Amino acid sequence: MKMLINVPETVVSDALRGLAAAHPELTVDVQNRLVVRRDAPVADKVGVVSGGGSGHEPLHGGYVGMGMLDAACPGEVFTSPVPDQMARATAAVHSGAGVLHIVKNYTGDVLNFKLAAELAEDEGIDVRQVLVDDDVAVTDSTHTAGRRGTGATLFVEKVAGALAEAGAPLDRVAATARKVNECSRSFGVALSACTTPAKGSPTFDLPPGELELGVGIHGEPGRERRGMMTAQEIADVALDAILEDLPPGGPVLLLVNGMGGTPLLELYGFSSHVQRILGQRHVGVARTLVGNYVTSLDMAGASVTLCRADEELLRLWDAPVRTPGLRWGC
């Protein structure tokens, strides 16, 4: 597979240099792999930190800014960052009001953030953690590392960021972030595998005419391989899986997320089927986002995330946000 890179070893630092040059409103520490709001720490504000392997851009570095994350720690491609990064990020955004860690539920992320929280607490920083585990494709949770964190990460980061920006205390920011996660479910599908720079070839073989249902965002195969399906059939399978598990409630936030290699034209078409089916099942859609938000390098495919949103969540969702990857209201 061909890539627009120099050498695999410098992919992450090169991207960080590019991010720094394009976004003077961010402080990018290429050496230590940190992306931080330039005005951090914001006085009396809870710091919101996330991080994870690279390859999911704009997640997480692209969501640093007013109304969302205060800092992000990008790891190597598909490899969670190390505790030193997270501890540094935590110290950089700590104003005294404590720091929330938003952690996608993968063994590596969980373990490294755990060690980081210990380091930060040694420095006297009050840290809370919220785990994102929204992927319903992973069903059998007593026999797995638990559900993966995927699309809902965007919702959690946006809502927690808005609440922190509004001056809420750490416990409330953490509780609301957890609520967002609990109200969110996702399901993903891959039409092709992705290619990591280090491996240089697709992470799995997907013959023409087949797709993977229930994939994550790290190029791992899904739960099931099937013959090629139409967009409408895929939307049906995804929504069946999601709605079976989604807590009941009011209207939803809808994210129709591209995995990176699927054209926006197809994503919007896919989204039309998702919306139609939701209509048939009497699920109201309060807000919709269609695009590449939580990606898996060049993988072709998409995921759907629904979040039951009450008035408060909608208000926080609509609050101004100013980041490279998500921006409105300012």
Added chain:
Amino acid sequence: MKMLINVPETVVSDALRGLAAAHPELTVDVQNRLVVRRDAPVADKVGVVSGGGSGHEPLHGGYVGMGMLDAACPGEVFTSPVPDQMARATAAVHSGAGVLHIVKNYTGDVLNFKLAAELAEDEGIDVRQVLVDDDVAVTDSTHTAGRRGTGATLFVEKVAGALAEAGAPLDRVAATARKVNECSRSFGVALSACTTPAKGSPTFDLPPGELELGVGIHGEPGRERRGMMTAQEIADVALDAILEDLPPGGPVLLLVNGMGGTPLLELYGFSSHVQRILGQRHVGVARTLVGNYVTSLDMAGASVTLCRADEELLRLWDAPVRTPGLRWGC
């Protein structure tokens, strides 16, 4: 090639339905293939209309909204829309202040917009046209249909839209739009061909280890095929071609544009090389945009666009814009 679609025939209408559902602030006429600002026609405002083949999303439908386009007409994939669409769009956004057509310089777009302008003028609507032809890869203009319109379309649409929003008269909006085009140059490169839904297989064969230099955005092969190059070498070739032809002047707007299939991680890395080389050549960068803005379905690759920007252009660039694909300041 697998696609997230139902059947090739409905790809464009399905996408329009998805756009409509996701963006209630737009009026989408699926039947007639129009995307229009909900508040059109805006009293006393020059209408700004663009359009072209589908497959370049978010261009053009994703740039309809306050501060940018009043309407867009999407054609079939890679096929310019028909005059009826453009004439309808023109009528829909005409407040009495006249309408600007922003046309990418392709034979099909030019001819169809020409017939549309005749139809609109028959209705007594004052129409001006600005041609976008920024692609320096097409050098020999007496032996070609002229340079192609690519990345600069985004700059022209944004700046013309901002000026129209500010209440400028038609002639001034048209003149400034032309100035933006004249100050802009682009160069594109493909690491893979794209696959159109109708054809279902890549539009050209690109063996592993080779790339196409000087490609357009319609899956046509480029000017030259070469052995695989590093991101840095590609940036060098692109900037050599652009800077040789770019009018002298002050700082530039920089667009590092993904063709659709290249991960954002790679794009930001590529952008870091572009910025470094610009620095070495003493070209100041006033604003940078990195992302998938003018795409070519799932093609892997990128293009670079520079636009010399004076104070006025920068002010118009920074003016508020609220569209699905570009948003800031509101």
Added chain:
Amino acid sequence: MEAVLDAAFFRRWLTRVTAVVEREATALTELDSAIGDADHGSNMRRGFDAASAAVDSEPPDTPGGVLTAVGRQLISKVGGASGPLYGTALRRAGRALGGEPRVSAEQLRDALGAAVDGVRDLGGAAVGDKTMLDALVPAVEAYGAALERGADLAGALDAAAAAARDGAEATIGLRARKGRASYLGERSVGHQDPGATSTSLLVAALADTAREAS
């Protein structure tokens, strides 16, 4: 029996073209994929499907009416370069035929000449630029020359069809100067032009329609 150039003749031609385009769509797209954007086959199919449907639902009663209706449909349904070019060509041809219920072989020659002018005026290309004109112009010339030599309609159209086919094949050696293929510069050489190819199909369908009737 000599074919009669009435509305029914041009409707039979339209039916034939629609079928031929349906059959050849993939091949046309394949040609366009080599030096263009891989849509010429679907463009032609969309256009002639719409034209057939329109003419079937409201059948014009003159040759000029049929060609004008087809041209209008091509313009408002195809898009791309070929839509306005073929559409204008057929509208101009239809206009040249006026409102007469039957036209002569000579009137058809003038109408074909008007079609050529329409393509030239709108697209600005000349023979040798590797476009549809490289099939259309020799076809119209061969048709006129055959009539001069005293050929009947079917014979003259056969000459036109042969010239169109040769013209289309000869585009292989040309370097494109108009349309998308021109972006390729030297790399456009070695491929047959899709528009010249579809033109030769349209002209062959005319000849076949005449032969079938005679």
Added chain:
Amino acid sequence: MEAVLDAAFFRRWLTRVTAVVEREATALTELDSAIGDADHGSNMRRGFDAASAAVDSEPPDTPGGVLTAVGRQLISKVGGASGPLYGTALRRAGRALGGEPRVSAEQLRDALGAAVDGVRDLGGAAVGDKTMLDALVPAVEAYGAALERGADLAGALDAAAAAARDGAEATIGLRARKGRASYLGERSVGHQDPGATSTSLLVAALADTAREAS
């Protein structure tokens, strides 16, 4: 001559492991690609390169010091699941060896036990979950049993290496319950666990280091 378990021994082990990991990185990534995210080889290489560099630039003078330094580097350079797990394992082992300049084969057994506890405490996996523990636990048990039976260091480490290798191979038949591979459910069966495989390389390097010295 029996190998001496001093700082130099563990530095030789580290050098050997670094070379082995370099050589096997692609194979480890390949295994991780089948049931994980295709990075285990590069993770291990990045970690051991950093550990070698750190230990070379500031060589600790005790076995415990070497292992602790390696563990610290793995934690702060690797990331992923394997970084904190291997890092914690080695730090715990290092801590168990204390500050002594030389340790006994029995002390090494206890240190290996501490490593197992570290992995278990942090990762919460048990034997049979298809993780590095499926190589590490049998290795430590075989080592202890061999010492009981009166084997010398090299012999006991050979037994450990064989058990680790068998344990790693036996993960092929297991269904993963921890780590990324668990997402695959039944589809994780039939593939060897990358972490168990790298563990067997680390243990084999211990045995080789001992044999080379004796």
